[in-house]
Amino acid sequence: MSAVRDLDGWETVVGLEVHCELRTQTKLFCGCRNAFGDEPNTNVCPVCLGLPGSLPVLNRRAVEYAMRIGLALHCQVQPSVFHRKNYFYPDMPKDYQISQYDAPINVGGWLELPSGKRVGIVRAHLEEDTGKTTHVGGGGRIHEAAHSLVDYNRAGVPLVEIVSQPDIRGPQEAREYVEELRAILVATGASDGKMEEGSLRVDCNVSVRPVGSGTLGPRCEIKNLNSLRSLARAVSYEAARQVEVLAQGGEVAQETRHWDEQEGRTYSMRSKEEAYDYRYFPEPDLVALQPSPDWVESVRRSLPALPAERREEVARAAGVPVSSEAVATVVRLGLDGLVRAAVSAGADANLALRRLANEVAAGLEDHGPPDAGAFARLVQMEAGGELTPAQARAVLRLLMEQGGDPAGIAERLGYQALAADALAQVLDQVVGAHPREWERYCAGDDRLAGFFIGKVKAATAGQADLRAATTLLQQRRATA
Amino acid sequence: MPVTVALYDGRVDQPNPRTSISPAEVAHVARLARLALSEEELSMYTTQLAAVLGHAADIAALDIEGTPPTAHPFPLADVFREDEPRPGLDRDEVLSQAPDVEGPYFRIPRIMGDAP
Structure with a gap:
């Protein structure tokens, strides 16, 4: 079946659940190191191995990071409790995961995409990560594996799970949401945002409905999305699959589906345990979490300028719409400090923005950004007619490659725009x-x-x- | 299709707390807990769990208007540890306790097989 079926008349509705590992030194409930890539099973102790008699104690820093995330997403931070989510799967040696259920730490926020659209946030709760299982045999696929190997270094690493409202429409917007969320998470310092190391993991709920319909269709939850590309492809494929099912008079079954990156399709997990019954109950070994208003406020004050705010500042300075591509690029690449430097040196912010979004952005793969003062002087030289645009671009390239002073470089190159x-x-x-x-x-x-x-x-x-x-x-x- | 079980979940605001449970429901819970029960045990636990549910129903019948929910019997909140690493256990010692290992890993049987 083609993944690019014509979806005329149908709307794709997406809600995302993003799991974000926190950048703490230690795990959520024990002092084992939280480190990616260590030797297997070296960061383990009685607590995260679920040995009898061990007791969890909450990591203060993880709570602070969770609050940073919640506040950056405009959530309300509220009193919360931990629950046990019971299930049998060898990635958790305790046979339950400590999570938050009906009283999560953050509720009811929103995130603004570069386009200006707001996506609602249902909740952002704290929980512990699971161990890592590697399936051996059967091409690494879970249902064909002969046996599995487990590394518990990750078991107990602090996670915040961020659940969006089903406000996202289509694959491109799903991608934009995750990119923006990642930028926010990195800006708060709570996460390194590395999808390739599994610091950021995305599950998506996809449903389709006739355009104009106000009700939601049955949704499928898609797992195993390891990149933004997988996410966009999986949403496209799954929406097309559901439209196909409905077009043939069938019904979409509400189920969990697995994304297969090689085949470019989702397939049903066909698990007999499909009906989830996690038997949540309050974790008796942990007391409630009631961050004082003072603590919440001090965390709020410690938040840096977030991407949406930074985009607004750049757009205002350069006199361009906040939704412009150049603004998004410059903020995403963290180049907005250079716009600020150019502005305070009295240089043309709009020209600075264009040079940053084009030449500097393109050169960043190979070189660091240019020195802020040198960049500001270069923009001034170009704006003042001392350099032609082509000459300015050449000088900028050398500034990024070798550093130095733009006037000196221009002189060395014999550049002197005609008066x-x-x-x-x-x-x-x-x-x-x-x-x-x-x-x-x-x-x-x-x-x-x-x-x-x-x-x-x-x-x-x-x-x-x-x-x-x-x-x-x-x-x-x-x-x- | 698995049996859907609406067990009493510890909250007292359920309109109609259960006071009975069927053998099929007990079998489902046993399956979730990976317990293999004999017919005799199934019948015994059905009786016992019904009594537990009955007790919960008694509590649910109490008038708790104006009583805030209790998260924990201790009058404590916000117990933390600082984010400071502490040495864990020695890997060889840990793995020596496992039923099966392969290199530095715990080795486990295939996961999606039949449950007990």
Whole structure:
């Protein structure tokens, strides 16, 4: 079945559950190290191995990180309790996971996408991560594996699970939501946001409904999404699958489905344990969590400027819409400090934004960002006509590669944009030398503009600002 | 299809707390807990669990208007430890306690097989 079926008349509705590992030194309920990539089963103790007689004690820092996340998502921080979620699966040696159930620490917030759309947040609760199982045989697939190997280093690592409202429409928006959420999580310092290391894991609920319908269709929960690409592909595939089922008069079964990255499809887990019955009950070994208003406020005050706020600042400075692509790019790459530096040096913020979103963004793969002061001076030189745009781009490239001072680099390269009067002189000469072409241009043959600009470029060995030359040429014709 | 069980969940605001449980429901719970019960045991636990549910129903019948929910019998909240690493257990010692190991891992049988 094609994953790109025409969804005409149908709307894709997505809700996301994002699990985010917290950047604490230790696990949620014990002093074992929280570290990715350590030797298997070296960060374990009686608590996270579920040995008899051991008792969990809550990590204060994990609570603070959870509050940072909740507050950054405009949630209300409320008194909460922990519950045991009982299930039998060898990734948790206790046979239950300590989580939060009907009284989570954060409830009712929202997240604003770069497009300006708000996605509601149902809750963001604290829980412990599970151990890591590796399935051996059967190509690593769970239902074909001969046996499995378990590493409990991850068991008990603090997680915050962030549950969105089903406000997301389609694969692209799902991706934007996770990108924005990741940026927020990283900004709060609560997470490193590394999807490739499993610090950020996404499950998605997908349903479809006729466009205009106000009710939700039965949803499928999709697991095993290891990248933003998988997420977008899985949402596309699953929506198309459900529309196909409905188009053929069938019904969509509410179930959990597994994403297969190689095959590019989801398949039903077909588990006999499909009906979840986790028998939640309050964790008797832990007391309630009631962060004082003072604590909550001090965490709120400690939050840095978040991406949405930073986008607004950049957009305001550059005089462009907050939803513009350049603004999103510059903030996503953390280059907004350079806009700020350019502005405070009196340089043109809009030009700074364009150079950052294009040349600097493209060069970041290979080089760090340019020095803020040098970048601001470069923008000033370009805005003041001392460098042509092409020259400015070349100087910027060298600034990123080698550092240094833009004026020095420009001098070394022999760059010196022609002053406006010198440019006018060159243009006069060029026009004077080609009277027939000038006549045709004046008669309305605009193709001749390129001819004259080419001559100006050649006559000045590339040091002329060609945009300025074009303007001069047009002015000259208008007054001829 | 598994039997759907609406066991009393510890909260006292359920309108109609259960006072009885069927053998099928007990079998389902036993399956979730990975317990293999004989017919005799099934019947015994059905009687015993019904008594437990009856007790819960007695509590549910109490008038608790104006009584806030109790999270814990101790008058305590916010018990924390600082985020400071402490040495754990020695891996060899840990793995020596496991029924089966492979290299540095616990080794477990296939997971999606038949439950007991």
